[in-house]
Amino acid sequence: MLLSGSGKPQFGEGNREVGEAPLGRPVWAAVGGSLMSLCLPFTGVATMKFKSPPVNSLSLEFLTEFSISLEKLENNRACRGVIITSTLPKIFSSGLDITEMCGKSMEHYTEFWRAVQEMWLRLYGSNMVTVAAVNGSSPAGGCLVAMSCDYRIMAENPKFSIGLNEAQLGIVAPFWFKDTFVNVVGHRIAERSLQLGSLHPAPEAHKLGLVDELVPEEKLMERAAAVMAQWLALPDHARQLTKTMMRKAVLDRLVAHREEDIKNFVTFVSKESIQKSLRMYMEMLKKRKS
Numbered sequence: 382m383l384l385s386g387s388g389k390p391q392f393g394e395g396n397r398e399v400g401e402a403p404l405g406r407p408v409w410a411a412v413g414g415s416l417m418s419l420c421l422p423f424t425g426v427a428t429m430k431f432k433s434p435p436v437n438s439l440s441l442e443f444l445t446e447f448s449i450s451l452e453k454l455e456n457n458r459a460c461r462g463v464i465i466t467s468t469l470p471k472i473f474s475s476g477l478d479i480t481e482m483c484g485k486s487m488e489h490y491t492e493f494w495r496a497v498q499e500m501w502l503r504l505y506g507s508n509m510v511t512v513a514a515v516n517g518s519s520p521a522g523g524c525l526v527a528m529s530c531d532y533r534i535m536a537e538n539p540k541f542s543i544g545l546n547e548a549q550l551g552i553v554a555p556f557w558f559k560d561t562f563v564n565v566v567g568h569r570i571a572e573r574s575l576q577l578g579s580l581h582p583a584p585e586a587h588k589l590g591l592v593d594e595l596v597p598e599e600k601l602m603e604r605a606a607a608v609m610a611q612w613l614a615l616p617d618h619a620r621q622l623t624k625t626m627m628r629k630a631v632l633d634r635l636v637a638h639r640e641e642d643i644k645n646f647v648t649f650v651s652k653e654s655i656q657k658s659l660r661m662y663m664e665m666l667k668k669r670k671s
């Protein structure tokens with residue numbers, strides 16, 4: 382991931398630290414681990430760029446780095462917003478790494494699912510303004526990342542799609558994926574889309590309200606910066622309290638049922654029938670390629 386931003390040098394172990402200009406003013410930070418880059422310039426707006434080829438799958442390692450990066454930004458008082466995007470052409474994120482859910486131990490599934498929960502709790506509950514610049518396809522967990530942001534701008538290419546397609550894999554979107562979806566598009570659209578496991582091409586996603594606007598791909602980052610400026614023009618405390626008011630019930634529900642949710646996931650994913658569905662899906666992806 383690639384993360385960039387300005388402000389106090391609070392992170393960057395093993396990476397390049399935030400620099401100090403000769404006058405003692407902070408310059409910019411090029412920090413983050415190997416799977417994303419993060420930069421935080423003077424504006425106080427970080428840009429986080431996923432860079433985990435081939436398709437930015439959310440592996441355990443990726444999710445861990447994502448959560449740590451979010452925590453570092455959250456704790457950096459100079460950082461008020463983050464734009465999340467991808468360095469890969471045509472792909473924002475392919476969602477959860479299916480190989481993490483296939484043929485592994487119960488302990489592994491437990492650790493993996495806790496990392497998925499942690500990422501969502503941090504992103505959906507963030508005090509920062511979060512804008513997703515969706516510059517490619519974004520199925521399932523990728524859609525969850527985008528939906529967890531405050532605002533979604535998508536490249537207007539109809540070949541790019543977004544949605545919670547779990548049902549197509551023979552799995553079920555967990556209740557907090559569903560809650561996040563309902564909060565974005567409303568109950569009826571969420572129900573139909575979830576039951577059908579629909580992946581919506583960008584223009585349809587816009588019509589449904591799953592993304593807030595479409596722009597030509599080359600204008601995506603410029604527009605994300607403009608939206609961010611608009612959201613940051615308000616006092617942080619008022620915006621943050623409002624965000625909390627809107628999201629708290631859904632966040633609290635997972636916090637209250639976290640261990641039960643992990644147990645459900647582990648039991649579900651360990652079933653031979655589910656393992657078979659996931660294996661078949663992976664084979665289908667490989668065949669489609671050849």
Ligand SMILES: CCCCC/C=C\C/C=C\C=C\CC(=O)SCCNC(=O)CCNC(=O)[C@H](O)C(C)(C)COP(=O)(O)OP(=O)(O)OC[C@H]1O[C@@H](n2cnc3c(N)ncnc32)[C@H](O)[C@@H]1OP(=O)(O)O
Pocket residue numbers: 435436438472474475476477478479480518520521522523546547550552553554555645646649650663666667670
């Ligand atoms: C009742 C109780 C319920 C409790 C809860 C229980 C369960 C919930 C469980 C799970 C929830 C999961 C949510 C998810 O996120 S599942 C993941 C869903 N993702 C997808 O369906 C996307 C699949 N991928 C694609 O459609 C395409 O790859 C994509 C459009 C993203 C890109 O297409 P492109 O043609 O560019 O690239 P490919 O050739 O298809 O892929 C390259 C390479 O990458 C592999 N791959 C793709 N996606 C994934 C993935 N998500 N995980 C792992 N690997 C992936 C693909 O197989 C290729 O590999 P290789 O052939 O090069 O080896």
